[in-house]
Amino acid sequence: MTATFEHARPAACPACVGAPAAEHLADLPKQARVMLSLPGIHCAACISGVERTLMAVPGVMDARVNLTLRRAAVEAGADITAEDLSAVLARAGYEAHELDPGVLAMTEADRQGRDLMMRLAVAFFAMMNVMLLSVAVWSGADGVTRDMMHWISAAIAIPAVIFCGRPFYASAWGALRGGRLNMDVPISLAIGLAVGTSLYETIHSGHHAYFDAAIMLCFFLLAGRYLDHRTRASARSAAQELAALEVPRATRLTDAGEAVVSVADLAPGDIVRVKPGGRIPVDGVVTAGTSELDRALMTGESLPVYAGPGHAVSAGEVNLTGPLTVEVRAAGRDTALHRIADLVAVAEAGRNNYTSLADQAAKLYAPGVHILSFLAAVGWYLYTQDLRIALNIAAAVLIITCPCALGLAVPAVTTAASGRLFRKGLLIKDGTALERLAEADTVVFDKTGTLTTGTPEAVDLSVIPRAHAPVALALAAASSHPLAEALARGLRDRGVTPAAVADITEKAGYGVEGIWQGQAVRLGRAGWTGAKDSPETATYLRVGDTAPLAIAFTDTLREGAAELVASLRAQGKRVMMISGDSRTAVDRFAARIGIDEAVAEALPEQKVAAVQAIAEAGGKVLMVGDGLNDTAALAAAHVSISPASALDAARSASDMVLMGRSLSPVADAITTAGSAGRRIRENFTIATVYNVLAVPLAVVGLCSPLIAALAMSASSLTVSLNAIRLK
Amino acid sequence: MDVLGILIPVSLFLGLVGLGIFFWMLKRGQFDDPEGDAHRILREDYDDHPKS
Numbered sequence: 001m002t003a004t005f006e007h008a009r010p011a012a013c014p015a016c017v018g019a020p021a022a023e024h025l026a027d028l029p030k031q032a033r034v035m036l037s038l039p040g041i042h043c044a045a046c047i048s049g050v051e052r053t054l055m056a057v058p059g060v061m062d063a064r065v066n067l068t069l070r071r072a073a074v075e076a077g078a079d080i081t082a083e084d085l086s087a088v089l090a091r092a093g094y095e096a097h098e099l100d101p102g103v104l105a106m107t108e109a110d111r112q113g114r115d116l117m118m119r120l121a122v123a124f125f126a127m128m129n130v131m132l133l134s135v136a137v138w139s140g141a142d143g144v145t146r147d148m149m150h151w152i153s154a155a156i157a158i159p160a161v162i163f164c165g166r167p168f169y170a171s172a173w174g175a176l177r178g179g180r181l182n183m184d185v186p187i188s189l190a191i192g193l194a195v196g197t198s199l200y201e202t203i204h205s206g207h208h209a210y211f212d213a214a215i216m217l218c219f220f221l222l223a224g225r226y227l228d229h230r231t232r233a234s235a236r237s238a239a240q241e242l243a244a245l246e247v248p249r250a251t252r253l254t255d256a257g258e259a260v261v262s263v264a265d266l267a268p269g270d271i272v273r274v275k276p277g278g279r280i281p282v283d284g285v286v287t288a289g290t291s292e293l294d295r296a297l298m299t300g301e302s303l304p305v306y307a308g309p310g311h312a313v314s315a316g317e318v319n320l321t322g323p324l325t326v327e328v329r330a331a332g333r334d335t336a337l338h339r340i341a342d343l344v345a346v347a348e349a350g351r352n353n354y355t356s357l358a359d360q361a362a363k364l365y366a367p368g369v370h371i372l373s374f375l376a377a378v379g380w381y382l383y384t385q386d387l388r389i390a391l392n393i394a395a396a397v398l399i400i401t402c403p404c405a406l407g408l409a410v411p412a413v414t415t416a417a418s419g420r421l422f423r424k425g426l427l428i429k430d431g432t433a434l435e436r437l438a439e440a441d442t443v444v445f446d447k448t449g450t451l452t453t454g455t456p457e458a459v460d461l462s463v464i465p466r467a468h469a470p471v472a473l474a475l476a477a478a479s480s481h482p483l484a485e486a487l488a489r490g491l492r493d494r495g496v497t498p499a500a501v502a503d504i505t506e507k508a509g510y511g512v513e514g515i516w517q518g519q520a521v522r523l524g525r526a527g528w529t530g531a532k533d534s535p536e537t538a539t540y541l542r543v544g545d546t547a548p549l550a551i552a553f554t555d556t557l558r559e560g561a562a563e564l565v566a567s568l569r570a571q572g573k574r575v576m577m578i579s580g581d582s583r584t585a586v587d588r589f590a591a592r593i594g595i596d597e598a599v600a601e602a603l604p605e606q607k608v609a610a611v612q613a614i615a616e617a618g619g620k621v622l623m624v625g626d627g628l629n630d631t632a633a634l635a636a637a638h639v640s641i642s643p644a645s646a647l648d649a650a651r652s653a654s655d656m657v658l659m660g661r662s663l664s665p666v667a668d669a670i671t672t673a674g675s676a677g678r679r680i681r682e683n684f685t686i687a688t689v690y691n692v693l694a695v696p697l698a699v700v701g702l703c704s705p706l707i708a709a710l711a712m713s714a715s716s717l718t719v720s721l722n723a724i725r726l727k
Numbered sequence: 728m729d730v731l732g733i734l735i736p737v738s739l740f741l742g743l744v745g746l747g748i749f750f751w752m753l754k755r756g757q758f759d760d761p762e763g764d765a766h767r768i769l770r771e772d773y774d775d776h777p778k779s
Contacts, residue, residue: 044766067763114753121753125746129739145731152735 034074034082036089037097039425039644039659041070046094053092054085070422070659072096095660097644116226119164123219126160127212131709134212138706150202150209157211158195164218165191167225183362183407186369190398191217197395200388208392213399213708220404220716228411228431250274250281253325266331274319274326276480276508283314283330290509291322292481296448296627301581303456303537304482306509306525316628321481322508356432357680358410365406373397376699393701399708400698401691405715409683412723417676420726425660426641426669433655435680436639437673439620443568444611444633446625447579447589450643451565452555453661456483456537458490459552464541468549470499472541475512475523478504483539483553484512484523511539519544526550537585555589558643560664565593567667574619578602578610580629607633624666626650641666672726679726683719690715 041050047065054063054074062075074085082098089096133149141149165188172184191214198209252261253271263281266272271287274280280293292304295317304320307313313326315335377394381387418428428434445451464472473496476488501521504514511524522542526533529540531548542548568575576597579586586600599610611633614621623630623637626646631653634640640654643663651657658665694711697703752758 044769047763047766048770065763066760067766068760117753117758118750121746121749125742129742132738133735148731156739 034076034080034085034098036072036074036082036085037644037659038065038070038072038089038094039097040095041065041067042423049092050089050094053089053094057085057088060085097659113226113229116167116222116229119167120219120222120226122160123164123215123222126156126164127215127219130157130212130215134705134709137209146207147202147205150198150211153209153211154199154202157215158199161191161195161214161218164215164222168218168221181366181370183358183366186366186398186401187217187221187407189370190214190395190401193391193395194399197388197391201392208705210395210399210705210708213705213712216709216712217399217404220712221407224407224411227408227415230415263331266328268328268330270328270331272326272328274324276319276321276323278319280313280315280317280319280324280326281331282326282328283335284312284326284328286311286313286324287327288325289323290507291324292320292509294318294320294482296454301448303585308509321479321506356410357435357677357684358406361406361409361684369398369401372401372695372699379699380701389701393699396698396701396703396708397695400694400703400711404712405683405687405690405719408716408719408723409687410680412720413676413679413683413726416679416723416726417672421665421669421672424665424668425658425662426665427657427659428655429657430655433639434669434673434676436620436655437622437670438677440573440622440639440670442574442576442614442619443622443624444576444578444614444637445565445595446627446630447577447581447586448555449626449645450624450630451558451561451577451593451663452589453558454645455556456486456553457556458487459554461487461490461494461551463549463551464491465549468541468543469494469496471501471516471521471543472523472551474498474501474516475504475514475521475541478514479506479512479523481511483537486553487523487539487551516543555585557593558661558663560662562593564663564667565595568670569594571670576610578607578633580604580607580627602629604629604632608636611636622670623654624663625654641669675726679723683722686718686722687715 038046038050041047047067050065050072051063054060054072057076057080059077059080060074061077063072065072074080076085086096086098130153133153137146137149168184168187168191171182172188175182175185194210194214194217198211198214201207201209250261250263250266251273252259252266253273258273266282272282272284276291286307286309288309290306290308293307293313294304295301307319307324312329313324315331373394376397377390380393381390384390414428414431414434417434421428448454461469469491473488473491476484476491477498479485499516501514501516504512506512507524507528509525510528511522513520513522513524515521521544522529523539526538526540526548529542529548531540531542531550537554538550538552540548540550565575574597575595576599577586577590577595578599580602581600583600586598590596590598599606602610607630611621611623615636615638620638623634623640624642625631625634625640626643627650630642631650634642634650634653639656641656641658642650642654643658644651644660646654646657656669690711694703694707697707757764
């Protein structure tokens with residue numbers, strides 16, 4: 001799919017050579033760093049294979065595979081483009097997609113991860129050492145020895161807590177300044193109060209110091225944060241960095257000649273030229289040239305449509321066969337492309353603000369903890385008139401209720417779940433996506449490019465007489481029209497070799513013709529070959545004066561699509577298909593794949609309306625789509641998935657991205673989401689039970705540092721172990 | 728109890744050395760691809776003539 005649009009890059013376009021402006025634009029740095037996404041790799045042989053394949057390409061200086069992130073980084077000369085490398089890998093049997101080497105953004109995410117890891121390491125070091133000293137105190141060290149242990153603990157714990165807790169303090173401060181309470185407020189307060197009272201106790205040679213508890217709290221919470229960060233950062237960067245397909249440049253024709261300009265500089269009335277394979281940058285009218293347009297991503301139509309002088313075209317469509325000269329009617333913000341973008345913005349604003357399970361818990365938890373520890377402190381102060389005891393109790397309550405387990409409950413489960421799904425080729429971009437996916441009860445599919453691969457395949461090639469097949473192949477190979485390409489592919493697979501056809505010329509918008517053994521041969525549209533037009537998708541072959549032969553085509557089913565629909569129906573979900581394609585094509589396809597509810601000829605607005613109507617009736621929609629026409633519906637749905645071949649806009653509007661070709665991970669994702677939701681709720685229950693047991697101890701003043709340490713680590717471990725159980 | 732005067736500084740020092748080594752490894756990117764590194768040691772590509 002991606003390959004269709006890639007020739008729009010200026011560097012790879014031979015026609016740009018000679019145009020000085022274009023040459024300037026194509027002036028890339030000498031050494032380009034190419035990043036490729038490799039969703040299919042999984043073992044040592046894959047690493048070796050990919051690296052060896054890449055290194056064998058002339059001009060590649062270094063190639064390194066990262067198996068954890070399913071990526072390859074390639075150091076290559078400027079003349080090597082990512083699509084060359086993907087093609088080489090595809091021939092070697094590895095699926096590869098280009099990643100935008102937004103190196104800056106990536107190192108940024110990386111830096112954050114390393115920062116957290118650093119703090120985690122410091123917390124671990126400090127925790128282990130302080131714990132060692134605390135064991136001495138718990139086992140009965142007394143007097144001067146105990147004080148010394150406390151002082152050394154303080155010397156280790158105080159700097160460590162200040163360094164490690166920074167992410168929490170920053171977030172808590174941000175929340176307080178905004179007048180809100182989040183989970184980090186009680187955390188910061190607990191750490192601060194514990195360290196403060198412990199220091200006071202140490203100075204006055206008291207019995208109890210909570211340095212170990214404070215640093216342990218930091219460690220467990222940082223572990224949760226780090227897991228959370230790692231899951232989201234890797235998925236987000238990969239999803240966003242899949243190369244942008246839109247090229248914001250156009251070739252403008254003026255009296256002075258051709259010039260490559262930015263689309264933003266175009267005004268209505270300008271004349272632009274769109275080469276075959278290029279994306280139309282503006283809305284306009286064709287003034288010269290004939291061609292065919294691929295509108296699949298704009299409207300969902302699976303078949304190319306004819307375009308000639310006088311036909312209206314809109315931005316985002318792809319010119320397939322012949323060069324077109326287009327008079328600009330609208331550019332930039334006024335184009336149909338932008339109207340869809342506006343529709344997305346509206347749909348996103350209308351989307352309910354989903355409150356994640358963690359947020360719901362925090363909303364109950366944070367005020368509750370504060371009130372409880374405040375009441376305990378007040379009670380003890382009134383009872384003993386001793387502020388020191390009262391503060392000690394307040395600190396103990398805050399520490400014992402510390403949301404260690406709560407802080408790990410969600411991240412541990414989502415890490416386990418998204419790791420599983422990542423290995424199957426599904427990226428989760430949004431932290432709450434799994435929770436929302438678990439709630440989905442209606443699944444809405446787009447047709448073209450989602451349930452189908454968007455490439456046609458011939459229904460039955462044996463209709464072509466044996467003698468004519470080589471002629472058909474010779475003609476088909478000369479065209480880049482999707483039907484011709486599919487025909488050529490199909491014939492080559494059957495072992496046909498092209499015949500010697502002379503004078504092959506492509507008549508853009510009509511077909512290909514040539515001379516074979518003295519007879520005129522044509523492959524193309526019905527009218528042009530003298531055949532009767534039929535509603536079927538077909539191309540026609542005419543050899544000499546024989547009757548034209550229809551070669552029918554059908555959409556290729558995407559891998560795993562039929563199984564997915566069947567399994568969704570078995571799970572009792574409502575399955576729908578909303579497509580922009582024609583009635584006959586949609587109905588035939590729906591019957592083939594087993595979907596009862598199918599809407600055809602839907603405009604982007606109607607897709608959104610359909611999704612919203614289901615939502616208003618109480619349904620939770622999972623939308624799966626790839627086109628620009630689906631983008632608004634993807635944004636409006638409760639949760640959404642798009643394939644890697646989808647347009648940039650569609651991918652960024654959806655919550656999850658399928659990295660591979662197959663649709664089957666979607667079914668896995670739904671199952672995993674369901675069990676992840678159950679695990680998260682179980683984890684909350686565990687954390688609550690532990691609090692219910694331990695809080696009374698703290699309130700009545702029976703909570704020693706030993707009990708706090710045991711309770712804290714026990715609850716964190718149970719929660720993590722429960723998360724690993726995820727199937 | 729006097730031995731604590733030696734043991735505690737020694738254990739802290741050793742811990743700090745470990746922490747330092749961890750930071751160094753983190754900076755060198757040794758944790759960037761744990762899964763891949765686990766597989767890499769199994770292949771024979773560079774056994775006879777190491778890459779660098």
